Amino acid sequence: MQISAVIITFNEECNIGRCLxxxxxxxxxxxxxxxxxxxxxxxxxxxxxxxxxQHAFDGHIExxxxxxxxxxxxxxxxxxxxxxxxxxxxxxILTVKSSWxxxxxxxxxxxNYCGQWIWHSGWYPDRKVRLFDRRLGxxxxxxxxDKVEMNAGSTVGFLSGDLLHYxxxxxxxxxxxxxxxxxxxxxxxxxxxxRGSWFRVLFSPAFKFIRNYLFRLGFLDGRAGWTICRxxxxxxxxxxxxxxxxxxxxx
Numbered sequence: 001m002q003i004s005a006v007i008i009t010f011n012e013e014c015n016i017g018r019c020l021x022x023x024x025x026x027x028x029x030x031x032x033x034x035x036x037x038x039x040x041x042x043x044x045x046x047x048x049x050x051x052x053x054q055h056a057f058d059g060h061i062e063x064x065x066x067x068x069x070x071x072x073x074x075x076x077x078x079x080x081x082x083x084x085x086x087x088x089x090x091x092x093i094l095t096v097k098s099s100w101x102x103x104x105x106x107x108x109x110x111x112n113y114c115g116q117w118i119w120h121s122g123w124y125p126d127r128k129v130r131l132f133d134r135r136l137g138x139x140x141x142x143x144x145x146d147k148v149e150m151n152a153g154s155t156v157g158f159l160s161g162d163l164l165h166y167x168x169x170x171x172x173x174x175x176x177x178x179x180x181x182x183x184x185x186x187x188x189x190x191x192x193x194x195r196g197s198w199f200r201v202l203f204s205p206a207f208k209f210i211r212n213y214l215f216r217l218g219f220l221d222g223r224a225g226w227t228i229c230r231x232x233x234x235x236x237x238x239x240x241x242x243x244x245x246x247x248x249x250x251x
Contacts, residue, residue, distance in 0.1 A: 001097050002028040003131075004071035005079060007050075008063045009033070012081035013040040015166060020048040022084035022164075026093050027077060033067040041081075059184075061146045064139040075100065076134045078148070082166045083109070089161025093131065102157035104132035104150050110162040113224050114169060121218035121225045122211070122232070128163065129156060143188040144181045171227055178235040186242035190250075196243035204240060209233035 005027035009016055016032070023030055030050040034041060035057035045052045053070055057063050068076060077093065079085075085093070089107055096105060108125035111118050118124060129137075129148040140149035150156065168174040189196075209229050212218045218225035 001075060001100050002073045003075050003077050003093070003097060004028065004073040005030045005077045006064075006067040006071055007032050007079050007081055008035070008060075008067055009037060009041050009045070009081045010035045010057065011037045011039045011041060013037075013044060014169075015082040016041055017044050017048065018084050018166070019079060019081055020045065020050060022090065023077075023079075026085065026090055026097075029072050031067060031070050031072075033063060033070060035063065059143045059188075061139045061141060061143055064146060068134045068138065071134060074133055074135050075131070077131045078139075079130065079163075080165075084164045084166070086110075086162045086164050089159060089163060092159040092161050096131070096157075096159065101155075103136045103154035104129050104148065105157045105159050107131070107159045107161065107163050109165050111165040111167050113167055113174075113228060114171065116221070116224050118221050118224060118228065120216055120220045121213070121228045122216040123228065126165075127158075130163065131159070142185065142192070144184045171231075174227070174231055175234075178231050179238060182235045182238035183242055185239045186246055189239075189243055190246045194243070196240050196247055198244070201237060201240045201244070205233040205237040208236045 005023045007019060009032055020030060031053065032045045032050045033053050033055050036054055042052055055063065055066055064078060106127050106129045109128050111123045132148055132150065136154050137148050137150040139146050141147040212232055213225065213229040218229040221228065
């Protein structure tokens with residue numbers, strides 16, 4: 001069985017090389033769909049043998065589904081540019097290639113935050129479906145937090161090993177992206193007819209922090225855990241404030 005690896009990029013020169021290197025010997029083709037990067041992303045992808053396609057970005061879900069449509073083979077491995085396969089996960093995928101038994105396969109994702117691996121804070125095991133038959137599944141969810149959705153009745157197996165996620169190199173980068181993601185999420189919620197409320201503005205961030213820091217053991221991740229849980233709560237706060245603001249401007 002052959003596998004197409006599909007990746008979307010935008011200015012990922014710091015990450016894409018590591019991602020592509022981890023796919024060597026695993027993927028039978030690599031397709032990169034890029035939303036017009038202005039850094040060295042295109043050069044790195046072409047040097048490493050990926051098929052490089054440029055396509056306007058209409059949203060995370062939309063771009064990833066377009067990438068699926070560009071794959072040559074029906075079985076796809078969908079990664080983000082800041083992700084890479086661990087050695088154990090590579091071997092698990094190679095085993096599945098010789099004996100495909102399920103319609104999709106999930107794996108744990110382990111995130112590196114400013115140089116530290118995060119084992120708690122709601123960030124691990126962070127199980128994701130990333131290897132699947134694209135004839136039976138697609139990207140769905142709510143932008144920017146997309147997820148693979150399989151057809152009813154599809155079987156989902158589990159692969160040993162971790163998908164290594166190199167998320168943020170600085171705390172400032174985390175703050176900036178959280179603010180951006182809150183805006184995207186608020187727009188997506190409004191499009192789906194969801195309503196904001198001051199109750200959610202006041203209580204959802206607190207619930208998010210308590211859940212991740214206490215019940216999901218974020219305190220065991222030390223200072224990084226405190227920062228991660230605090231920014232997650234802030235993103236929730238910004239999201240609902242933005243939703244209320246959008247409702248007011250569209251009335």
